[in-house]
Amino acid sequence: MRLLELHRVSKHFGGIRAVEDFSLEVQAGEIVGLIGPNGAGKSTLFNCVAGVFPPTSGEIVFQGKRIEGRKPWELCRLGIARTFQIVKPFASRTVLYNVTVGAFATTSRLAEAERRALAVLRTLHMEEKAHVRAANLTIADRKRLEIARALATRPRLLLLDEVMAGLRPTEVDEMVEVIRRLRDSGITFFVIEHIMRAVMALSDRIAVLHFGHKIAEGLPAEVARDDRVIKAYLGEDYGAA
Numbered sequence: 719m720r721l722l723e724l725h726r727v728s729k730h731f732g733g734i735r736a737v738e739d740f741s742l743e744v745q746a747g748e749i750v751g752l753i754g755p756n757g758a759g760k761s762t763l764f765n766c767v768a769g770v771f772p773p774t775s776g777e778i779v780f781q782g783k784r785i786e787g788r789k790p791w792e793l794c795r796l797g798i799a800r801t802f803q804i805v806k807p808f809a810s811r812t813v814l815y816n817v818t819v820g821a822f823a824t825t826s827r828l829a830e831a832e833r834r835a836l837a838v839l840r841t842l843h844m845e846e847k848a849h850v851r852a853a854n855l856t857i858a859d860r861k862r863l864e865i866a867r868a869l870a871t872r873p874r875l876l877l878l879d880e881v882m883a884g885l886r887p888t889e890v891d892e893m894v895e896v897i898r899r900l901r902d903s904g905i906t907f908f909v910i911e912h913i914m915r916a917v918m919a920l921s922d923r924i925a926v927l928h929f930g931h932k933i934a935e936g937l938p939a940e941v942a943r944d945d946r947v948i949k950a951y952l953g954e955d956y957g958a959a
């Protein structure tokens with residue numbers, strides 16, 4: 719079943735064509751990777767899907783309904799959640815508080831919000847950190863908190879924007895496992911990631927953006943040996959390594 723469809727989506731900022739004519743389908747239960755060099759338009763595309771701003775043109779369809787131009791909180795209620803590339807928790811508040819705030823996006827009952835928040839923290843193996851202030855978390859735990867906040871909204875589609883940046887290799891492996899488990903529980907993922915080892919291992923399919931254009935889409939192994947992708951992003955050494 720098609721969960722998310724992007725039809726010829728473009729986003730221009732004045733003269734900057736950040737995303738140009740981008741089309742993609744994400745099936746329910748898939749993990750789709752989005753890669754490409756800095757400034758390629760990846761976060762901009764997520765912002766269009768998550769309702770931060772409307773696309774300049776094109777259609778975005780979620781569960782069969784047109785959603786382009788809707789506001790983030792409406793999209794959140796429909797089942798789309800995202801993490802931000804720059805994490806901004808309420809630093810002086812506890813982990814539990816931060817995740818409970820996430821849950822309030824889709825419930826107005828405190829007991830329910832806290833129950834959900836605790837369940838999400840358990841899933842992410844963060845329950846023992848529930849009462850730690852966000853400011854005192856390691857980078858890896860801050861990233862996990864960012865995912866927890868999004869999960870607490872009970873999404874069907876979760877957009878992850880570089881949640882592995884800054885993590886150590888073992889932490890990256892743990893994060894890959896966490897995302898796989900969440901997918902198995904029924905959540906669909908659209909994932910921006912620069913750590914190739916992770917995105918290759920995780921993704922069912924990968925789309926590649928370059929100067930706003932999709933230059934490739936396919937299985938990880940196909941994308942990894944695509945000449946245009948190697949030239950634009952991976953580098954000549956990648957295939958050889």
Ligand SMILES: Nc1ncnc2c1ncn2[C@@H]1O[C@H](COP(=O)(O)OP(=O)(O)OP(=O)(O)O)[C@@H](O)[C@H]1O
Nearest residue numbers: 731734736754755756757758759760761762763803
């Ligand atoms: N709100 C904005 N206003 C103006 N220009 C923007 C805005 N957001 C992004 N851009 C521009 O759009 C282009 C794409 O940026 P974007 O952040 O989407 O790239 P990215 O692929 O996420 O890069 P990175 O890998 O570095 O995160 C860049 O030229 C950027 O400067």
Ligand SMILES: [Mg+2]
Nearest residue numbers: 760761762803
């Ligand atoms: Mg980005």
